[in-house]
Amino acid sequence: MRGRFAPSPSGRMHLGNVYSALLSYLSAKKQGGEWILRIEDLDRQRCKKEYSAQLLDDLLWLGLKWDNFSPEKGGLAPEFFQSNRDSFYISAFNSLCEKGLVYDCFCRRADLLSASAPHASDGSPIYSGKCKSLSENERNLLLKTRSPAKRLMVEDKSISFIDGHFGAQKSNLPRDVGDFIIRRSDGNFAYQLAVVVDDALMGVSEIVRGRDLLSSVGAQLYLYGKLSLIPPDSFPEFYHLPLLLSCDGRRLSKRDKDIDMGFLRDNFSAVDLIGKILFLSGCIEKEEKISLEEAVGEFDWKKVKKEDIFVA
Template sequence: MRGRFAPSPSGRMHLGNIYSALLSYLSAKKNGGEWILRIEDLDRQRCKKEYSIQLIDDLLWLGLKWDNFSLVEGGLSSEFFQSNRDSFYINAFDSLCRQGLVYDCFCKRADLLASSAPHASDGRAVYSGKCRNLSENEKSILYKTRSPAKRLIVEDRTASFSDGHFGLQTCSLASDCGDFIIRRADGNFSYQLAVVVDDALMGVDEVVRGRDLISSTFEQLYLYEKLDFDRAPTFYHLPLLVSEDGRRLSKREKDCDMGFLRENYSPEVLIGKILFLCGCIEKEESLSLSESVSAFDWQKVRKEDISIESTSKISG
């Protein structure tokens, strides 16, 4: 099997990112599988090369070495950066267009966020379908004011999947997801399209990530179906690390970022702290990476969100 970690280089990683990285690594290695790294830098404005370099260094400092490690290109070859993979996204996009599943959308608000992972806390509303049935005359008028984004038509039916940690998940595609953007008005492809294409083509069997991405799984599984990929990965969603007021940790707020963590903790102490926070060990203790593989157990991982101090440090 093959797991993956696919961070966005939009700032310095924080404890929540490392927590997801570590548990995705442990889950893959517990099953004797591979663990790969992919950089999701679709948003050219927010994602910077220096953040990618720092991200790679932070993972290696923790001891998390990916199986697609490259000695030639500083740890990761260019094929694992989404900004270099437009040709694959174009093929998938064209396939959806040929099926008559794509239409022009001239609405602006959601287009701005389409390159980012759609976290539940972002407050994105379900699209009304406003542009789905525009007449040719209406579209010709709108074309004069702006270029359209491209939305995927979603069928009106129930969808479900079994999450490896949270169990059965069900939604109505039409009322809970709605038609979603697969290509922005500026030509950049959406997160949803890119992540599905990359996971499928890279042979990813298991995806481990925060529970705030459960809702986006339905859209991704829908794309797997419409793009006729053989099979989708198994999804394991994690409880979130949250601030004391319940806010998801963020790069923007510099919550427990890796600069602070590296200055104040050794990799072994930090690994033990994460395993304790998620419930895999009963008391805080330093753990090597090999020891943490033995200690990791999905049956012990908490289901409720985990509250920590949010400013610069974690307790202890």
Template sequence: MERMIRGRFAPSPSGRMHLGNLFSALLAWLSVRSAGGVLVLRMEDLDPDRCRPEYAEQLAEDLLWLGLDWDEGYGKGGPDGPYLQSERTQQYAAAFGRLEEMGLVYPCYCTRAERLAASAPHRSDGQAVYGGRCRNLTAEERSALEQAGRRPAWRLKVPDEVWTVADGHMGRYGENLLRDCGDFIIRRSDGVYAYQLAVVVDDAAMGVNQVVRGMDLLSSTPRQCYLYHLLGLEPPEFRHVPLLLAEDGRRLSKRDHDLDMGALRARWTPEELTGRLAVVAGLQSEPEPVSPAALAEDFSWDRVPRTDIVVPRGLFE
């Protein structure tokens, strides 16, 4: 008997959704609905400086306007709540404590400038690889740094091993955790737990067994799989989707206010907007108006591109 798919959409309520967010949300919704599964909406509001309750409310309303409903989570409740990451600190603290008991967590006192100076050469995606500057500090050295007013972040030690993900859409992807990533932060210096730890704890606790998200997060997946392993948790199936690019090659983001939900809703009906997203996703050849429910009837991942997509000028204008 096949297991029921439990998918999720887990946006950060740090502003209005843009076209790239909608693209990922639509594909996550279609993947679950076409299989008769369950969809969870979780708000990843870890960052208190950027996330706002009013953004979460607007985000949920925008999803419903487009026809992307959910079964459990934000605004609906369910057995695995709370569905706001800001309310799940105890769960992250428990996981952090387990890793600490394994001797795999250590404080890092580096400033940003020191981290970059002590890093290995940058990866191809532009991220610096942490070189382990604070991994072997003595107790005396740590004490001196704390007396000087340094507040540490906390890093997870990683092995000199390749961890590979069999992505359900993009294929196999692997990284040597030590050489390609380095020990990574799981709790910030202000006490906020980092995304890498929180997302693993949350997806496991909420029974999520399929994660559909943007290609920009593929490189973090080996780290997350390592955390699943350490915490004795079963990782989900991952399906990473291509990024949407402007015609000049830059990635679409929340800075592109002409392509955020405010502008898009003023310009299109839900069906018109879905039809245009369907063209980008390879699900329609022409931007004919269509509902997400209609697209779900014959949805196939085989039709979705596997490389980044240049959005034609004018398609959403």
């Protein structure tokens, strides 16, 4: 069994990121499994090396040591940074192109968002398929003015799966997903393609993350099927967490500096913070100091809340 934490180093981690990291770690260790770290730095403009270094330090301060820890490589080997994994994405992309599933898209706004995880609260609309119906002449004219992104065509079908925490789910691909970008117009690969390729090749069997990414599962399962990197009975299991929200109902965000690790480390010890997160999640009845080893014993998916959690 192998779980993972795959943060984006676009700023200092906040309480919501640490909450996801801790619960994904506890779930893996409760099962006697491994927990690996991968840095999702596809967006070269927003993701900085200093943020990655700070992220590793913050996790180790909390006691969350990943099983792919590499002391001689500064804590994490280069192959666990998405910015170093283009060769794997190129192979997967070419495979999809050879199957006739990819087309040029000249629409711009969605292209800018595609390097990051598509959080439901970001309000990205389902793509209309506009560029799929372009004539050859229209396409050639557009190619003279801009470089296209690459979209994956989805089939007219539904995908059903069981979320380990929220139960039975069903995603209709045209209605709920739409044709989605797998490579940006600047040549960088999009989140949806990279995350599927990496989780498959890294042997990830359990994915724990916020419920705002629940809507991504349909697209990712569709990609797993089309890429054939692993057999269907080896597709990872998904567990989605209720979100931590600010008192005004916003999802915690790095952009808003919501309770980031600088503040948390100045005001809490590691055992204080572990206890706080376990209490917020519903795994313990009162907020108290708790060691990481004790937290593994206390963790139980049946105790984890399903409704979103407001952080005072």
